[in-house]
Amino acid sequence: MFRQLGAALSSELDGYDGNRQQQTPEPESIDPTSTFTAQPEDIDLTEINPLDLFCSSIDTLCGKSIDLIIPHNSGWAERPSWRQNSHLSNDGNGDSREESRQLCRRGIPPSLRCAAWIINVVSAANLTMSKSDCDDYGTLKKVRVLEHGWDLVLKSIFTDPSDLERAEVLDFGVGHDHLINILMKDHGGNIPEKGIQSLTKVLHAARDSLGIEYCLWLPDITCLLLSFMPESYTYATIREMVHEDSSYFLAVSRAQHLAWCKTFADLLKRCFPQTAAVMEQIGALTPLGLDPIMKRFFVPLLKRKHVMRIMDIFTGEGAHAIFRIGTTLCCLSHAHLGESIRQRCDNAATFWEGVRRFAHSKHFDFEIFLSQVYMTKKILGFTRPVFPRPEFVSRIISENEVWAENNLTNISIHEEKKPLGLVEGDVPMTLAKDSLERLSLAKWLPPSLQSTKLDLIYSTSHHGRSLEMFYRCCSSSRHTITLMEVLGTDIVIGMYATHTWKVNPDGYGDGGCFLFRLKPNAECFRFKVGAVVASFGGEGGDDENRATRVQDMGQLMISSESFISMGVGEGGASGLRLNEDLTRGSTSKSLGFDNDELVGPGIEVFDVGLVEVYRFIRDVDNKPVDGDVDPWKGLFE
Numbered sequence: 001m002f003r004q005l006g007a008a009l010s011s012e013l014d015g016y017d018g019n020r021q022q023q024t025p026e027p028e029s030i031d032p033t034s035t036f037t038a039q040p041e042d043i044d045l046t047e048i049n050p051l052d053l054f055c056s057s058i059d060t061l062c063g064k065s066i067d068l069i070i071p072h073n074s075g076w077a078e079r080p081s082w083r084q085n086s087h088l089s090n091d092g093n094g095d096s097r098e099e100s101r102q103l104c105r106r107g108i109p110p111s112l113r114c115a116a117w118i119i120n121v122v123s124a125a126n127l128t129m130s131k132s133d134c135d136d137y138g139t140l141k142k143v144r145v146l147e148h149g150w151d152l153v154l155k156s157i158f159t160d161p162s163d164l165e166r167a168e169v170l171d172f173g174v175g176h177d178h179l180i181n182i183l184m185k186d187h188g189g190n191i192p193e194k195g196i197q198s199l200t201k202v203l204h205a206a207r208d209s210l211g212i213e214y215c216l217w218l219p220d221i222t223c224l225l226l227s228f229m230p231e232s233y234t235y236a237t238i239r240e241m242v243h244e245d246s247s248y249f250l251a252v253s254r255a256q257h258l259a260w261c262k263t264f265a266d267l268l269k270r271c272f273p274q275t276a277a278v279m280e281q282i283g284a285l286t287p288l289g290l291d292p293i294m295k296r297f298f299v300p301l302l303k304r305k306h307v308m309r310i311m312d313i314f315t316g317e318g319a320h321a322i323f324r325i326g327t328t329l330c331c332l333s334h335a336h337l338g339e340s341i342r343q344r345c346d347n348a349a350t351f352w353e354g355v356r357r358f359a360h361s362k363h364f365d366f367e368i369f370l371s372q373v374y375m376t377k378k379i380l381g382f383t384r385p386v387f388p389r390p391e392f393v394s395r396i397i398s399e400n401e402v403w404a405e406n407n408l409t410n411i412s413i414h415e416e417k418k419p420l421g422l423v424e425g426d427v428p429m430t431l432a433k434d435s436l437e438r439l440s441l442a443k444w445l446p447p448s449l450q451s452t453k454l455d456l457i458y459s460t461s462h463h464g465r466s467l468e469m470f471y472r473c474c475s476s477s478r479h480t481i482t483l484m485e486v487l488g489t490d491i492v493i494g495m496y497a498t499h500t501w502k503v504n505p506d507g508y509g510d511g512g513c514f515l516f517r518l519k520p521n522a523e524c525f526r527f528k529v530g531a532v533v534a535s536f537g538g539e540g541g542d543d544e545n546r547a548t549r550v551q552d553m554g555q556l557m558i559s560s561e562s563f564i565s566m567g568v569g570e571g572g573a574s575g576l577r578l579n580e581d582l583t584r585g586s587t588s589k590s591l592g593f594d595n596d597e598l599v600g601p602g603i604e605v606f607d608v609g610l611v612e613v614y615r616f617i618r619d620v621d622n623k624p625v626d627g628d629v630d631p632w633k634g635l636f637e
Contacts, residue, residue: 051140052079054115060234061195061226062188068111075103076112080135101316105370108312113228115139118237120315125243137236150232154201157208168528169196170203172218173254174295176526177446179219180511186299187223198231199223205235210242215252216295224297224311237315247397248318258404260319261287261294263396267323271387272331278341279330282351289348292355293326301329301356306366320390327387328373333358340635346620349448354632361636417442421453423617427462429454431483431492431518431612440522441481445496446512449479449616452625458613465582467561470613474501477615478626483518484578484585486599487607492518493587493598495566495576501559509556513566515575515590517598525575525595527556556592567593573604582611 057066070076108116115138123134136142158164171179183199184190191199202222206212218238225234241249251257265285269276276285283289292300298307313321333355334341345351358364376385419438422429432438432454442450457480458473474480480501483494498512511527558565558574567575567590575590576598585608587598599606616625 053140054078054080054112054138055140055143055233057111057114057228058230059227060198060230061223062192063194064188066110066228070109070111074109075106076109076116080132080139101313104312104316105374107309110228110308113308113312114230114233117225117228117311117315118233118240121237121240121249124248124316124318125240125245146232146236147230150235153205153209153235157204158201164197164201167200167204169200169219170207172203172207172212172215173257174216174219177512178291178296180527181300182219182223184511186220186296187227188304191223195226198226198234202226202231202234202238206238210239212242212252214254214257215250216257217250217297220297220299221250221311224307227308249314250319255401255404255408257294258287258408259397259400261290262400262403263393264290264294264323264326266396266400267388267393268327268330271327272334275331275334278334279348279351282341282345282347284348284351286348292352293322293329297322298326298329301352302359306359309366309370318390320393323393324387325373328369329355329359332369332372336363337632337635340632344632354635357632357636363636417450420445420450421617421619423453423455423622425456427456427459429456429459429612430461430610431485432456432481432614434519437492437518437522440516440518440524444514444516444524444526449625451619452616453619453622454481454614455617455624456612457615458611460582460611465611467559467564467580467582470564470582471501471503471559474613476500476626477624479616481614482611483614484582484611485609486585487609490519491599493576494518497557497566499557501557501564503560505558505560507556507558507568509566511556511592513556515566515593515595515598523596525593525598527592528594567591567595578608578611583608 056068059066070078104116104120119134119138122129122137123131126134137146158167169179169183174182183196199219199222203219206215206218206222212218222234222238225237229237242252246252247256251260265276265280268279268285279285279289287294292298298310302310310321310325313325336358337345337351337354341351341354345354373387374385417439419435420432420442422432422438432441438454441454457477458470463469463473478498478500480497481494482497483492485492494516496512496514496516497509499509513527515525517523556566558568562580563577565574565577569575569588569590573588573590574586575588575593575595577586579585584605586605587595588604589595589597597603617623618625
């Protein structure tokens, strides 16, 4: 299968010999003993200084164990080689540097990622630094220095323990919905409390100490670094990434991000014009359309182990590797999806879901994929890479930065919001009729629902007041908005559910749920990981109490034959709760949402007037969002 994809890839290359490309390129040869290894005949093992050993990797993010075995003949050792042409030599030997990069492309052993990643970044950011000085960053010689520097940074930012308790995870422009996915799904599931605290500290240090205000890759990259590094090494690595020329690794402004997105599109058009034409037609080459790569660093697309392999490469080769890997992934995915794109795909989100399914299928071999990424061709007897060299890509980025500055106000990185539409039916709609209120809902909803229309599926004025009818009307809708008026006032409050309402007193739902006040003074209360962490501040060592609170916070939706509720508060209270005949409601501060009383200060119990529940209808084809048929079903089996 992958050889066929390689043939499809080669068919898009201008001037490339298609007959030769039918065969998978041979991996470039590497002498594993020439890089990052120590030769027994050159070293007296009794004289090894323990401080010369590499520091071992540690999973600070999730606390999982790391494989400490270094495979035999892998080209890696427990300490830097004493040879002059060893890993990341900065003595001007280009061949040595290329050998080191090839070694990283083959994969860094997990136990050495902490050392290798920081050495890679330090070397790339400090071209005049000697090889031995670069290697020192990955050995035990630097541990105390980096730890001491980190302690000073923390003391300057969090001068009081309560500062950290109140601190929230910064998103650096990535947006709330992506941040929730980062914290609760995309990095191995729910990140534990300690991991969130470490992430919070490093991100605040990046902003307050390094001056980074905007950087879409930073939350994901910090999570990846913390998966193999302590906080001090993660901070030091990010510091080196923005040392002098940050653009080698990161886009740290909105204009830079726009320039990088345009550069990605330009490179795809140059290297793989057929793929670019298809992606452009469905909106997948716009800054918004490129989010899975240019905003999320492949995390939503690839298996986690493959994202780590990309980090192995990225730490040495910088953003150039992301352009190279990303464009090739688009081409190969387009080749595999083929005619199905035209038949089943009319938007960027569906296309990227197809890419994700392909990258997680049996048809995707990462090693062969990398050989396609770094394949070469012969021109006039000289071997040249298919993808443009870094110098050429840097020129394109520079030109596009001028374009980005001139178009900064004309191009949106975040989709412009407009009010949700309405589906007119036999039952009159009341609580969502005002366009300003529907605009507020659109701003709070996830991107996939922001261009939809509201369709009324339950109203107490038409269906009567009973939970039985409520459940029946909601039974076929996974995502719903429930609105309710506080009787005798003009107050409208509600909740957004990510799962179908049903009898389930054990709790369900996910971090996408939210509570809100629609009027007056529209305000949304989302699930906040920062509030979750802060809620443990006074718990001390009471593990049983901690476990109970974690379980409570996971019960975002609770419903039975006598009530429905969202959010769990102290003493069995709820963020928002309705009784069995939908006539009485209650609201209080909940653990996960950290919400105010929705009705007003000091008002916890209230009488309920009209209650309405809405589902979402796609604007394109007027079909229910929750009635979608999987467009890629059967393609990857």
